[in-house]
Amino acid sequence: MNTDELRSALSNLADEEQGMFPGSGPDARLAGVVDKVRVSRRRRLAGATVASLVVVAGAVTFASGVLDRTSPTIPTSRPADPRALDTVRDHGVLFYKGLPTDRLVAHTAAAPGAMSATLSFVPPTSNIALTAVAAGSIPPRLAAAAGPLHLAVLVNGHRILETTGQDGQRWPFGDTGTTFGSTKAANARAWAGYGLVPGHPSAVAIRVSNLVQDGARRTAQAAALRHLQLALAVYTNDAPHDVGHGVELPRLRIWEDRLFELVGVRFASVVDGQASVDLAVPHPGDLVVSSGSRGVLPGPFTVTRNGITRANLVPHGVGDLTGGGSGERVERLSVHGVRKDGGVIFVAIYQPQS
Amino acid sequence: MTVLREPDDLAESGPTTRGDSFESFVLHRSPALLRTSLLLTRDAQLAEDLLQTALARAWSRWSRIDRSHEAYVRKILVNTYSTWWRRKWNGESPTDRPPEVVHHDSDAAAGDDLREALARLPRRQRAVVVLRFFEDLSELETAEAMDCTIGTVKSQASKALAKLRVDPALHQDSEGGRR
Numbered sequence: 001m002n003t004d005e006l007r008s009a010l011s012n013l014a015d016e017e018q019g020m021f022p023g024s025g026p027d028a029r030l031a032g033v034v035d036k037v038r039v040s041r042r043r044r045l046a047g048a049t050v051a052s053l054v055v056v057a058g059a060v061t062f063a064s065g066v067l068d069r070t071s072p073t074i075p076t077s078r079p080a081d082p083r084a085l086d087t088v089r090d091h092g093v094l095f096y097k098g099l100p101t102d103r104l105v106a107h108t109a110a111a112p113g114a115m116s117a118t119l120s121f122v123p124p125t126s127n128i129a130l131t132a133v134a135a136g137s138i139p140p141r142l143a144a145a146a147g148p149l150h151l152a153v154l155v156n157g158h159r160i161l162e163t164t165g166q167d168g169q170r171w172p173f174g175d176t177g178t179t180f181g182s183t184k185a186a187n188a189r190a191w192a193g194y195g196l197v198p199g200h201p202s203a204v205a206i207r208v209s210n211l212v213q214d215g216a217r218r219t220a221q222a223a224a225l226r227h228l229q230l231a232l233a234v235y236t237n238d239a240p241h242d243v244g245h246g247v248e249l250p251r252l253r254i255w256e257d258r259l260f261e262l263v264g265v266r267f268a269s270v271v272d273g274q275a276s277v278d279l280a281v282p283h284p285g286d287l288v289v290s291s292g293s294r295g296v297l298p299g300p301f302t303v304t305r306n307g308i309t310r311a312n313l314v315p316h317g318v319g320d321l322t323g324g325g326s327g328e329r330v331e332r333l334s335v336h337g338v339r340k341d342g343g344v345i346f347v348a349i350y351q352p353q354s
Numbered sequence: 355m356t357v358l359r360e361p362d363d364l365a366e367s368g369p370t371t372r373g374d375s376f377e378s379f380v381l382h383r384s385p386a387l388l389r390t391s392l393l394l395t396r397d398a399q400l401a402e403d404l405l406q407t408a409l410a411r412a413w414s415r416w417s418r419i420d421r422s423h424e425a426y427v428r429k430i431l432v433n434t435y436s437t438w439w440r441r442k443w444n445g446e447s448p449t450d451r452p453p454e455v456v457h458h459d460s461d462a463a464a465g466d467d468l469r470e471a472l473a474r475l476p477r478r479q480r481a482v483v484v485l486r487f488f489e490d491l492s493e494l495e496t497a498e499a500m501d502c503t504i505g506t507v508k509s510q511a512s513k514a515l516a517k518l519r520v521d522p523a524l525h526q527d528s529e530g531g532r533r
Contacts, residue, residue, distance in 0.1 A: 001518060001524055006483070006487050006515075006518070007487045007488070007490070009468050010393060010468070010482065010483075010484070010487055010488040013395055013468050013469060014389040014392060014488065017389070017392040017393070017396075017401075018385075018388065018389055018392060025381050026377075026381040029402070030377060030380055032402070032406040033380070033406050033409045033413060036407060037410050037413060037414070132491075140501070141501065144436060159498065192476045343386060
């Protein structure tokens with residue numbers, strides 16, 4: 001393929017991509033920009049100088065009420081900005097204090113540039129959620145020069161998680177807190193397996209697992225690290241509760257400093273090796289979406305948004321998986337998988353709580 | 355048409371005419387930038403999000419931009435893309451094993467081959483390819499967009515083209531075969 005052929009092929013590919021997905025259109029795009037500006041302002045006003053911050057792992061069982069499990073009702077008007085969430089600051093890093101049923105057990109943040117952080121705590125229960133983050137924002141040039149940074153998370157000496165940049169420019173900032181399995185019982189069993197005993201001291205650590213040996217890149221990585229703060233927080237994980245079919249989900253979630261309320265879950269049984277859940281959202285909006293399965297054999301499934309394949313995913317563990325979260329705009333989302341008969345897959349929608 | 359204005363509860367002083375020209379830009383030029391974003395991200399949702407992110411970053415400085423707005427937004431778009439990190443889904447991992455067989459027609463397959471080949475390029479090489487051979491930017495313009503030197507553009511383009519020439523998807527294509 002010469003460069004002229006490449007030009008032509010790229011143009012054709014762009015046509016093809018745009019034909020499949022014409023985009024949001026100027027109106028929706030402008031609305032999206034407004035939202036992003038608003039979120040950015042809110043963060044600045046909140047004094048959140050770090051770009052990637054701590055998000056509470058669990059959420060809370062909120063007001064009682066019957067969840068519509070078959071026909072989610074999603075408000076057609078745009079909700080007001082959600083209430084502010086209480087935080088506590090540690091070395092400049094903000095941690096959420098928690099919600100009525102999920103509380104902050106312990107937290108720590110290392111100084112910028114530190115290569116590790118350790119948190120000792122006494123768990124009140126083995127049903128906990130762990131947040132481990134590298135908070136901060138690395139200047140683009142430095143990030144490009146430094147390449148991937150490897151982080152390891154250890155619990156009582158067990159390495160439970162290792163993250164890295166994807167292709168040299170992606171950085172392993174923290175995500176929502178880590179829990180295991182789709183139920184509180186499964187989560188508690190998993191943490192117990194890592195030596196967590198209620199009432200007895202435990203220790204979690206996050207550390208840079210290695211810096212590269214190459215001189216220039218090593219210098220860049222060390223410089224990049226000075227823009228990051230390693231931080232840890234442990235929360236109780238009492239919020240998830242059964243929303244049907246044995247699936248436990250929190251009624252409230254925190255996402256990017258906002259509180260989201262569960263407004264609907266739709267299930268589909270796996271029949272003849274297939275199941276598909278399709279949940280239409282009548283208006284664009286900021287939504288957090290969870291999807292997952294319960295009681296089916298492990299295997300890949302596809303998440304489709306607005307007719308475009310978003311990802312092929314394979315759940316961790318056997319049978320059950322915790323729903324994933326996404327802060328993206330979604331108008332129509334479906335989960336499609338091919339499994340053996342039995343079990344369900346689901347899509348859950350969270351909308352900002354006004 | 356959505357009117358871009360300061361959120362009421364977050365209002366700051368700023369040029370009141372800024373929104374109009376910005377809206378015009380989004381209306382007329384963002385579709386073209388979306389194509390670039392699509393080629394960079396290879397994902398429709400990510401492409402839209404990347405474009406909106408770049409526009410949001412440009413908006414706050416809109417009235418102070420002293421050169422081509424499009425070049426400015428493109429520069430933000432490319433640099434944001436190069437360093438972007440997105441939240442991962444909890445409890446799930448990406449897999450290259452789709453749950454069902456997808457049947458392609460020949461045109462789609464050709465696009466898929468190039469899409470796959472581009473996906474195997476490191477981000478900055480992919481960006482150089484898109485800017486140089488899709489946007490038809492000069493080496494100088496590409497260097498400005500990527501915030502690097504012309505030498506870097508040349509070397510990244512050379513490496514990218516070398517990889518594309520031996521990429522299995524495109525290589526088989528040129529030999530008359532197709533997977």
